[in-house]
Amino acid sequence: MTEDHEKIGEMLASLHIKENPYQHLPVYDYKNLQKGLNCAKCASFFFKITHLKCQCLDCGYQELVEKAIIRNVKQFRRLFPNEKLTTNRIAEWCQINPKQWIQRTLKKNFIRKPAVDLLRIKPYKKSRQSR
């Protein structure tokens, strides 16, 4: 991931947000956002997804499904830093079926919180009571 890629990701994340004509505050919530994978090139949501690859039907850009999922998960994280990353949530966010694709991608590319927590716990050692 280069800095440029990050910037594109941020730009795309902002494209998920549709302006609410009744509200002038830049407030967004999950329900009102456009769901689905979007194109890394043109940000279109018009995607054809096959087994391993997905193709933008607007500009023809092809991407590995896994890469597209990771990109969209990162956008999700940026938009909702406090939301849990669950398979169901991401499947809905990316509009991808089967969910196994999401599961596999998340497992491979993102560390699960409990695993991180486990690492933090240092193995318990019996200390000699010297006092």
Ligand SMILES: [Zn+2]
């Ligand atoms: Zn496109």
